Amino acid sequence: xAFSLYAASAKGxxxxxxxxxxxxxxxxxxxxxxxxxxxxxxxxxxxMLTGLVEIDGGHFCGKPRKGRIRFKQRPExxxxxxxxxxxxxxxxxxxxxxxxxxxxxERRALKRIVMVLREVYPEGGKGAYKTRVAVAYTENERAxxxxxxxxxxxxxxxxxxxxxxxxxxxxxxxHHCVEHSVEFSTIDGVNENQAESxxxxxRRAEYGTFHxxxxxxxxxxxxxFAWREDVRTRTESEKLKDLIKRVFSxxxxxxxxxxxxxxxxxxxxxxES
Numbered sequence: 401x402a403f404s405l406y407a408a409s410a411k412g413x414x415x416x417x418x419x420x421x422x423x424x425x426x427x428x429x430x431x432x433x434x435x436x437x438x439x440x441x442x443x444x445x446x447x448m449l450t451g452l453v454e455i456d457g458g459h460f461c462g463k464p465r466k467g468r469i470r471f472k473q474r475p476e477x478x479x480x481x482x483x484x485x486x487x488x489x490x491x492x493x494x495x496x497x498x499x500x501x502x503x504x505x506e507r508r509a510l511k512r513i514v515m516v517l518r519e520v521y522p523e524g525g526k527g528a529y530k531t532r533v534a535v536a537y538t539e540n541e542r543a544x545x546x547x548x549x550x551x552x553x554x555x556x557x558x559x560x561x562x563x564x565x566x567x568x569x570x571x572x573x574x575h576h577c578v579e580h581s582v583e584f585s586t587i588d589g590v591n592e593n594q595a596e597s598x599x600x601x602x603r604r605a606e607y608g609t610f611h612x613x614x615x616x617x618x619x620x621x622x623x624x625f626a627w628r629e630d631v632r633t634r635t636e637s638e639k640l641k642d643l644i645k646r647v648f649s650x651x652x653x654x655x656x657x658x659x660x661x662x663x664x665x666x667x668x669x670x671x672e673s
Contacts, residue, residue, distance in 0.1 A: 402429075403647075406436055407639040410632075411605040412624065427660055434656045436647070437620040440627045442654075443646040449519040449530055450553040455560050455569075456595035457539035460606060461613050462511030512615050512670065513539045514602070514622050517551055518594045518629075528594035529633075531626035535619045535670040541565045543671045548573065559590050598629050619669045 402422060405413050419429035484490070512535050519530035532551045536543040544565040549572055552558065558573040560566035561580045569575045576590045585591035602625045606613055613621055631639050655665040 402432055403436075403643055404636075404640055406433065407643045408636055410628070411601055412609045412621075412628075414609055431656050431659050434617075434620070434659070435653045436643070437617075437624050438653055438655050439647045439650045440643075441620055441623040442650050444623055444626070445530065445532075445630075447530070448553050449517060449532065449551055450556050451522060452520045452557045452559070453552050453573075454518045454520060454528070454592050454595040455516070455544065455548065455558060455566065456592045456599070457513045457515045457536070457544075457563075457565075458599040458603070459511055460514050460602070461615050461618060462508045463612065464507050510615055512537065512618055513543075514599075514618065515539070515543065515547055515671070516595050516598050516622075516626070517547065518598060520594055527597070529630060531598060531629050533619070533622040533626045535615075535622065535668070537670065539563060539565050541568060545569065546671060559592060561592060598625065601625055601629065615670075616665070616668045 402418060405418060405421065413433070415429040415433050416426055418424075418433065419426045422429065515534045515536055517532045518528035520528045532547075534543075534547055541564070544563075545568050548558065548569050552573065554572045556573050558566075558569055558575050560569070560575070560577050562577050566575070566577065576586075576588075578584070578586050578590045578592065580592075585593070602622065605621075605625065610621070631642055634642070657663065
């Protein structure tokens with residue numbers, strides 16, 4: 401029953417809901433969903449992408465909370481910061497106005513970038529069918545180059561936005577970009593719609609299903625939604641069989657056995673950048 405509910409949900413299933421339906425403790429449901437994500441991650445597809453591939457990065461975690469009082473940045477502070485940048489001087493960081501703002505600054509330090517690479521069907525209108533994900537601190541040149549050269553066959557066609565992090569990709573790939581500040585798709589059809597589709601599903605789950613991610617397990621969630629995107633066109637029976645096959649090919653859990661006894665996975669998985 402748990403496997404069926406997990407496979408059938410479009411944007412993930414929360415452990416609390418699972419515990420109520422299955423009549424088990426929340427601890428049991430939490431560890432079970434964690435083990436399923438572990439299986440999806442450890443048994444993930446590692447075949448290199450080829451053909452047409454879209455790449456993009458999205459911000460997750462570290463969402464600030466709005467306090468009781470609204471603070472607006474003063475125009476003179478903005479002007480002083482611009483002048484300092486023009487002179488090549490470091491911009492002076494102001495101190496937080498109160499404890500709530502200081503807490504929000506701490507939350508922003510937890511912000512991460514989920515990088516997604518999606519191979520698109522050669523036939524138009526079918527979307528993407530292979531998804532690879534990674535987590536980085538920032539969407540920079542080093543992380544983008546490392547992921548692209550590791551996960552994409554040289555000579556493939558790559559579509560990105562105008563972010564300077566993707567500029568070096570033209571060395572290895574047929575690189576095209578769309579300027580998102582101007583348009584969502586070029587007249588020639590260059591776009592990132594499939595990458596944005598992945599972020600749309602994952603972000604709706606962040607807000608409506610799980611109500612937040614944490615950096616330590618962010619890659620686990622990203623891999624879960626990569627799997628959901630890749631099996632979205634299959635029947636419920638096919639999704640369930642695929643999930644069970646991955647579960648039985650992983651063996652014993654490495655990260656969630658003894659979780660409530662204090663045996664936790666060390667650190668987070670991310671691209672060093």
